[in-house]
Amino acid sequence: MTALDPRPRVLVLDVNETLSDLSHLRRLVEEAGLPWTIVDLWFAQVLRDGFALAAVGEEAGFADIAAHCLRQLAPDLDDELVDTFVRAFAQLPLHRDVAPGLRALARQGVPVVTLSNGSASVAETLLERDGLRDTVGQVLSVEGAGGWKPAAAAYQVALDACGLDDPADAAMVAVHPWDLHGAEHAGLRTVWVNRRGSTYPTYFAAPDLTVRSFEHLASELT
Amino acid sequence: MTALDPRPRVLVLDVNETLSDLSHLRRLVEEAGLPWTIVDLWFAQVLRDGFALAAVGEEAGFADIAAHCLRQLAPDLDDELVDTFVRAFAQLPLHRDVAPGLRALARQGVPVVTLSNGSASVAETLLERDGLRDTVGQVLSVEGAGGWKPAAAAYQVALDACGLDDPADAAMVAVHPWDLHGAEHAGLRTVWVNRRGSTYPTYFAAPDLTVRSFEHLASELT
DSSP states (O other): OOTTOSOOSEEEEOOTTTTBOTHHHHHHHHHTTSOTTHHHHHHHHHHHHHHHHHHTTOOOOHHHHHHHHHHHHOTTOOHHHHHHHHHGGGTOOBOTTHHHHHHHHHHTTOOEEEEESSOHHHHHHHHHHTTOGGGOSOEEEOTTSSSOTTSHHHHHHHHHHTTOSSGGGEEEEESOHHHHHHHHHTTOEEEEEOTTOOOOOTTSOOOSEEESSHHHHHHHTO | OOTTOSOOSEEEEOOTTTTBOTHHHHHHHHHTTSOTTHHHHHHHHHHHHHHHHHHTTOOOOHHHHHHHHHHHHOTTOOHHHHHHHHHGGGTOOBOTTHHHHHHHHHHTTOOEEEEESSOHHHHHHHHHHTTOGGGOSOEEEOTTSSSOTTSHHHHHHHHHHTTOSSGGGEEEEESOHHHHHHHHHTTOEEEEEOTTOOOOOTTSOOOSEEESSHHHHHHHTO
């Protein structure tokens, strides 16, 4: 008996940082002569601007926002390197628990889709490179929904794609509390992947289940 | 003739970074043995989480979000120092153009209010310390509006407080493009204070007027 009983009909997985390891970008950035600390700031600013648009019911492309924020942070960076770093989101290694976790979920017959604020092609590339594409049903993006996660419209993309009338039939799985807060607001159940032993913010709705890894999640659903 | 003809009935000023100089916080943070780069990341994360709540029509206190994000970034920081840094937002120096600009606007009879995602007391403290409180009519906060700027409800606080039925009678003045985007969405006119010669993001609505400083703004309104 876990907090996810009855078992969700679909797990909806976030992509950037939840599947992929952003820390790899730090090395690339350092090799270009920039301070590695820029990566966390860059990603926070991209989300800040994407969420600002979501707060007024609008959206822009992840790559466009990422390119602008990086140019502001590193004005001397040439266009080619900006492009390289933006495209690097699709080249990141997956966290080590992701492959065994996704394979275990597939063996257990738990349907899984991904839902990213970035483009679907980034998630496709990440999964295909590690031979994991067949462990995931649909690879979805919020593009065109009218607002990034955590706006309710973004989660509706996954509910519609999976043909779910009751949002509680889906569980959002993410490392980011803001994503789970939005999912909870949209009626989904929520799973926090807390790899680092972080503290959950009290101003966001607490997750239904907290796991240390995707392997842990799979074991909770056996 | 400027882009702000006819002259707005009220200028609505953002507070953090628009009036106050966040770079002073870097020195305080360095004195506590933390990397100064943490300050920009901290502020971006606070806005990220505040905007995430705004995207679902909710809000939390600026100080609560700021305290949580700082604790995550610097887990070893004791509660007293976390408190000190959060309260430091009210102790920052104003940018050098702010005092002469606000005095010039007051001489010219341009009504001015402030509107912050933080508490009104922070803005009160900033203005009073520099003897500028009498240059500003009302010191307003979005607290209780149901969402931080850039959510439309936040700007309504200023419109209501100033008794304006037509939002175009007000002009939002800020350094942050996301703030001006929200203001434009709510029907206000917009002024971008661009002290650093930055590039405006193409995914946000372009400002009606761009100035280098508050002194420049005052000269545009003579």
